[in-house]
């Protein structure tokens with residue numbers, strides 16, 4: 001077993017020369033990120049278990065607080081991740097709800113940001129509904145960053161404007177601003 005010896009949660013204070021065990025190097029990185037302040041998902045090549053990896057670099061002070069953490073993800077989280085990665089998202093609503101329940105905020109933003117355009121388009125009604133109705137400001141900000149993708153891609157932009165136009169819910173500021181950006185972009189391309 002490659003990952004059998006790893007506990008469910010592990011962290012190393014890299015600012016004080018601690019390192020994660022060598023076993024971690026045998027896990028396969030999904031997105032191949034290895035940058036400071038980044039996250040990745042790692043897969044155990046032996047049993048297929050998924051892990052969430054974070055690098056947390058402290059930009060201030062001596063850097064002694066720098067750390068790396070690795071967390072074993074529960075099966076509910078693998079299912080959502082795999083469905084997002086493979087574009088098997090149904091109408092999008094149940095998958096988005098499962099992602100909100102089972103993935104950390106950072107991992108959810110990353111996984112949603114990595115969707116291809118066709119998966120993104122399938123997810124758009126669910127994402128827009130959440131964007132318009134979310135009371136949680138940080139989530140709304142993350143959704144704004146994600147939905148900026150519609151601005152420069154014509155079929156996605158038309159779809160966003162149609163979804164927002166059909167909503168009976170009052171539009172929050174960021175949703176309105178994205179409408180303005182889309183309309184300005186549409187004028188530019190005319």
Ligand SMILES: [Zn+2]
Nearest residue numbers: 003044046047
């Ligand atoms: Zn394993």
